[in-house]
Amino acid sequence: MTKRARKKRSGPRPPRQARPASQREGRNPAALQQQMMQLQEEMAKTQDALKEEQVTATVGGGMVTAVINGQQDLVSISIDPEVVDPEDVEMLEDMVLAAVNEALEKSRELASERMSAYTAGLDIPGLA
Secondary structure, three states, rough: OOOOOOOOOOOOOOOOOOOOOOHHHHHOOOOOOOOOOHHHHHHHHHHHHHHHOEEEEEEEOOOOOEEEEEOOOOEEOOOOOOOOOOHHHHHHHHHHHHHHHHHHHHHHHHHHHHHHHOOOOOOOOOOO
């Protein structure tokens, strides 16, 4: 038997190729893809359901009411005739604006609450 001479490498060793996370953790890529498809379907159903959910904001002691759905669509706006003063249109505009903005914020919170179940633990920019 002859001994082979070992060559010494010069410089650092090349890095090992990392295996994909799905292989390292023993996950089946097809099963992971199936789970992602199910998650997408559930998210789509939740987004559709948000169309049906509504939030209401009232300002001016009930003088102006805005209703917005869970997808930030303005559904209705109600203005008490007592608040309509041709001499003070600016006040009415301010109340309408305040009611709509408050309802929009409530709608965003509703959507965020419903969708957070799907994004929990994920670090996706823009989905905080």
